[in-house]
Amino acid sequence: PTPVYDLMPGSPDVSSFPRAAWLTAARKAITHAPNDAFGYGTHVAGRPELRRALADYLARARGVRAAPERILICSGLSEGLRLVGEVLGDTARLPGATPGADLVAVESFGLDIHRDLLTGCGLRTVAVGFDEHGPRTEELASTGARAALMTPAHQFPFGVSLPPDRRAATVKWAVETGGVLLEDDYDGEFRYDGQRVGAVQGLDPEHVVYMGTVSKSLSPALRLGWLVLPERLFAAVAELKRRPGSQTSGLDQLTLAEFITSGAYDRHVRGMRQRYQRRRDQLVAALAERAPHVKVSGIAAGLHAVLELPPGTEQSVINGAAWQGLALEGLRRYRLGAGTGGDAAPRDDVIGDALVVGYGTPPDHAYAGALDALCRALP
Known part of the structure; x- marks a missing residue:
């Protein structure tokens, strides 16, 4: 859809x-x-x-x-x-x-x-x-x-x-x-x-x-x-x-x-910093209430957050979100792996399955609906 x-x-x-x-x-x-x-x-x-x-x-x-x-x-x-x-x-x-x-x-x-x-x-x-x-x-x-x-x-x-x-x-x-x-x-x-x-x-x-x-x-x-x-x-x-x-x-x-x-630039950045902080706080609060088993990792910064998922569920959550009318991206999409010179893949002691959620993307009027669709798609 x-x-x-x-x-x-x-x-x-x-x-x-x-x-x-x-x-x-x-x-x-x-x-x-x-x-x-x-x-x-x-x-x-x-x-x-x-x-x-x-x-x-x-x-x-x-x-x-x-x-x-x-x-x-x-x-x-x-x-x-x-x-x-x-x-x-x-x-x-x-x-x-x-x-x-x-x-x-x-x-x-x-x-x-x-x-x-x-x-x-x-x-x-x-x-x-x-x-x-x-x-x-x-x-x-x-x-x-x-x-x-x-x-x-x-x-x-x-x-x-x-x-x-x-x-x-x-x-x-x-x-x-x-x-x-x-x-x-x-x-x-x-x-x-x-x-x-x-x-x-x-x-x-x-x-x-x-x-x-x-x-x-x-x-x-x-x-x-x-x-x-x-x-x-x-x-x-x-x-x-x-x-x-x-x-x-x-x-x-x-x-x-x-x-x-x-x-004007400083004023705009300050205002956007407050807006994006509120959105991140809303994301964390929604997960704590409706999906407490999903952990938000990373520092409180930027326009995105990483949501840790149970092993083996990343693609199924992305597929489920699509049926909820929600566009999502998974963590594995961003793994670069081995170098172009044929080097072995580096050792990564990091999260396995996860979502990379861009909470900065939706306009204000659509953010609550996006969070609701996200929570419905989570395992």
Whole structure:
């Protein structure tokens, strides 16, 4: 049956986009825009107004250490990851390249689209094992990789935050090998337990590529993201943005810059943080009342939660939810397993059967119905 309710992860509540505030910012940005903003665009790395606004915002909100000159604007995280992947792939093919320069370590559970972007750049991937604290960073050295892609703030899909010792170990590995951490700050702005943790980039800006986007905080339709790059990578990545069709809308960049500097972005994120926290609380309360045997794992953060299921029930629950008119995703969908080089699958001491519930996806008026359908589908 066609789904009536949607609890698929990976999407915000798009009905909550701040239309009036965005329109106000757009009107002011366009009114005061310099004439060159209406041309083909000469700012390869992005409008300087947005790069300055982001440098200030990321420093106070995420602990990122970056001058505006180290920030590059891109069309969402996928383009940013592809740009960095192309540079790493080109470097790995140079004569005398470091062994393992074409190898990227990835979390053994994650988004296959990101892994596929890397392999499309001529890189190989190898999965790092997982436990209840996140990726086993002690395995990085044995992979032989010179780059690693991770989601330290709020791992997708397990929803854990990388502990301080593993953050430090990852940076130590990057320094000792001359490697680089590709930090996807997934859901970094949405934490509800009062224990907000900054970006790993703040520990060593020269060995971390910080990747951010407004896809979860505002809307994926804006196609606006950013890279905070080490000095050794900036020129090469920026050069790729010179290709025809690679530029990001200058007017949208000016609007976002105004939206941030006016304080509207902070107000919107605070409001959405409260809204998503209420939704997570409603999910936990509904399960406690109607399915107390189902455990919610992961920290109180982000736009999704993991529900642990009895062994062997994941697919049957997904099928049952479909008959309730509910779209759901299971945990096994996100297992990346062995690396592309034929490596053995990593050891994972993690949950078996589970659901990855995107409580941020439905509009407010549909959320109660979605929770009801979910509870009816659970074993």
